[in-house]
Amino acid sequence: MSTHIGAKPEDIADTVLLPGDPLRAKWAAETFLKDAVCINEVRGMLGFTGTWNGHRVTIQGSGMGMPSLSIYANELIRDYDAKTLIRIGSCGAMQTHVGVRDVVIAMTASSVGNPSRAMLREIHYAPHADYGLLRAAHDAAVARGTKTHVGGIYSSDTFYDERPDLHEQMVRHGILAVEMEAAELYTLAARHGRRALAVLTVSDHLVTGEDLPAIERERSFGDMVEIALQAAFA
Numbered sequence: 001m002s003t004h005i006g007a008k009p010e011d012i013a014d015t016v017l018l019p020g021d022p023l024r025a026k027w028a029a030e031t032f033l034k035d036a037v038c039i040n041e042v043r044g045m046l047g048f049t050g051t052w053n054g055h056r057v058t059i060q061g062s063g064m065g066m067p068s069l070s071i072y073a074n075e076l077i078r079d080y081d082a083k084t085l086i087r088i089g090s091c092g093a094m095q096t097h098v099g100v101r102d103v104v105i106a107m108t109a110s111s112v113g114n115p116s117r118a119m120l121r122e123i124h125y126a127p128h129a130d131y132g133l134l135r136a137a138h139d140a141a142v143a144r145g146t147k148t149h150v151g152g153i154y155s156s157d158t159f160y161d162e163r164p165d166l167h168e169q170m171v172r173h174g175i176l177a178v179e180m181e182a183a184e185l186y187t188l189a190a191r192h193g194r195r196a197l198a199v200l201t202v203s204d205h206l207v208t209g210e211d212l213p214a215i216e217r218e219r220s221f222g223d224m225v226e227i228a229l230q231a232a233f234a
């Protein structure tokens, strides 16, 4: 057990999918894994381990925002020795050519700051995905015929951002979408020599104002789950 995860060491697989929403973790485990068992209920941040095509996989909720993700990713890496960590999240599209329900695979994750910022001091570190995972995820998305975009995303600290100028600069610089966790996940994975990727589904559109209801964010983003699983074991 770690401070925030109640699982025994052997209960966590080497490959961990990380949705922010613990109920998305439950839905994904019930939908995509065989023999899934709940391995964490601490703070209601549900986690499940089962198998996909014979491979052991854990799907663990990580909460909203980088401080929360940082707790789960740190414990999964340090206490459970997780090797591959793939975020499966929702995001808001920032470009007109990116549509609601499209998949975004995050090559890089820009941010104003993340929980690792203080230790990096004056360095403007560029958090980036594991290339092998990224390539395998893109191959899987193309094979499935999923409308997919690969590029930079923005990991924000605020869902209700009162700095429209920041969003404008992200849009100007080609950022595809905004979410709230990947920059810290990529930084931690790099520091500890682990593989990380974020495969996201567009739930909101910052340009058109479209958005999907909570139930669809929880249980309808199956393409990104399949893409993440195929990438992990390619």
Ligand SMILES: O=P(O)(O)O[C@H]1O[C@H](CO)[C@@H](O)[C@H]1O
Binding pocket: 019, 020, 021, 063, 064, 065, 088, 089, 090, 091, 159, 179, 180, 181, 217
């Ligand atoms: O759907 P999840 O994975 O939680 O991701 C996105 O949704 C939450 C905000 O609604 C933030 O955590 C953001 O990153």
Ligand SMILES: O=c1cc[nH]c(=O)[nH]1
Binding pocket: 090, 091, 092, 093, 159, 178, 179, 180, 203, 204
């Ligand atoms: O962080 C997020 C997630 C989904 N949609 C947004 O607009 N922002």
